[in-house]
Amino acid sequence: MQKIKPQQVIDLAIEAGRIILQSGGTTNRVELMMRKVCNCFGYPKTESYVTPTGIFISVKDEYGSIFTSIKRIDNRRIDLGKITSISRMVNCMQLKPPSEQDYNEQLIDFEEELKKIDTENPWPSWLKDLCGGGTSGFFCLLFGGSWAEFAVAFTIGVIVTFGLKYLEKLAFNNFLLNAIAAALIVLLAKTIDIFVPYIRLDNIIIGGIMLLVPGLSITNAMRDTMSGDLVAGTARAVEAFFITVGIVAGSASMLKILSLWGY
Amino acid sequence: MKPFDGLTLMQFLWAFLAILGFSIRSNLKGIKILFTALSGGLCWFFYLIVLYYSKSVLFSVFIAIIVVCIYSEILAPRLKTPVSVFVTCAIIPLVPGRGLFNSMQLYIAGDNLNASKTILQTLLIAGTISIAIAIVSSVTNLINKLMNRF
Numbered sequence: 110m111q112k113i114k115p116q117q118v119i120d121l122a123i124e125a126g127r128i129i130l131q132s133g134g135t136t137n138r139v140e141l142m143m144r145k146v147c148n149c150f151g152y153p154k155t156e157s158y159v160t161p162t163g164i165f166i167s168v169k170d171e172y173g174s175i176f177t178s179i180k181r182i183d184n185r186r187i188d189l190g191k192i193t194s195i196s197r198m199v200n201c202m203q204l205k206p207p208s209e210q211d212y213n214e215q216l217i218d219f220e221e222e223l224k225k226i227d228t229e230n231p232w233p234s235w236l237k238d239l240c241g242g243g244t245s246g247f248f249c250l251l252f253g254g255s256w257a258e259f260a261v262a263f264t265i266g267v268i269v270t271f272g273l274k275y276l277e278k279l280a281f282n283n284f285l286l287n288a289i290a291a292a293l294i295v296l297l298a299k300t301i302d303i304f305v306p307y308i309r310l311d312n313i314i315i316g317g318i319m320l321l322v323p324g325l326s327i328t329n330a331m332r333d334t335m336s337g338d339l340v341a342g343t344a345r346a347v348e349a350f351f352i353t354v355g356i357v358a359g360s361a362s363m364l365k366i367l368s369l370w371g372y
Numbered sequence: 373m374k375p376f377d378g379l380t381l382m383q384f385l386w387a388f389l390a391i392l393g394f395s396i397r398s399n400l401k402g403i404k405i406l407f408t409a410l411s412g413g414l415c416w417f418f419y420l421i422v423l424y425y426s427k428s429v430l431f432s433v434f435i436a437i438i439v440v441c442i443y444s445e446i447l448a449p450r451l452k453t454p455v456s457v458f459v460t461c462a463i464i465p466l467v468p469g470r471g472l473f474n475s476m477q478l479y480i481a482g483d484n485l486n487a488s489k490t491i492l493q494t495l496l497i498a499g500t501i502s503i504a505i506a507i508v509s510s511v512t513n514l515i516n517k518l519m520n521r522f
Contacts, residue, residue: 189457190399231401243393251386324464331505
């Protein structure tokens, strides 16, 4: 029987944790998944501490020596699909744990599966842009817009979703990203307003802003706090607050600039 | 506006389609995008219904969020999905983007009195959403613990 090294298990667990945390999972879930991975590969004594910006994990082997690793996490974004895939994969593995003989093969399989999930893209990128437009447009209708306003909000949504992809690559902080996106929404809405008559700007801009509102941060903040992770809960609440302030600051300054310009 | 008429149904449909777009944009796949979209639609539907009978915005937000959170807690394990994924999609229609925008506009216009009123309303809605999520998730934790013990 050959036992695998604790370092390998730690690497694997951290990789799984990193993907969940970067896609916006709750810290509670990250800790649970990392414990399950270590448990499946024969290291039941694991302690981990996860905050929204970092992962700390230490694994104790059967001789009592402790191996610890730290991983810093930045650029988080919303990717609910990855959270689901990884949770499902780890739960499957826990139901059917690998036997001690084929730990090594299982380890390689698991690593490949993680890589596949990390790079997978279930929907083509043009469809996601259109869906961003759809979200913005239907929220505009929901808040009492007309069909003409729906068309304008749809266009703005597509452009903003498309633009956000490239803004994210520049690795701004969350505040600036949302401020720029909100400013872009207001600018586009005001520009289209010049050419298209009889539309109300309120509904269009609100439809666009609904693309940016921090729903994920609010959910995670409350669920983290209620499961006892006070640090993570507070951090998420502050994140939600600053995303909101970013949206308001961006759209307000753009509205003011345009009104000074004379529109 | 009467409840259960064509307008309510249309609003349900708009919320459904908006959340369908949101779930595809955040990479969800498979049959569960229909259920996350349904949770968004139900959220708005219950909000409208309770608003008609109780005339109180905060109470209707509270009830709507509690209903969709229970819906998520029941359905998510059956679809092998984390509960937070469902809840995230469900609360989006009620997150007060409109109040935020209105208060911002009023502040720019210099109407501080009305602006403070609106921003208080917005903060209260956000707080109500958080409290509803917190209540359902802690009660579920309790129930899970009790079920494991017996």
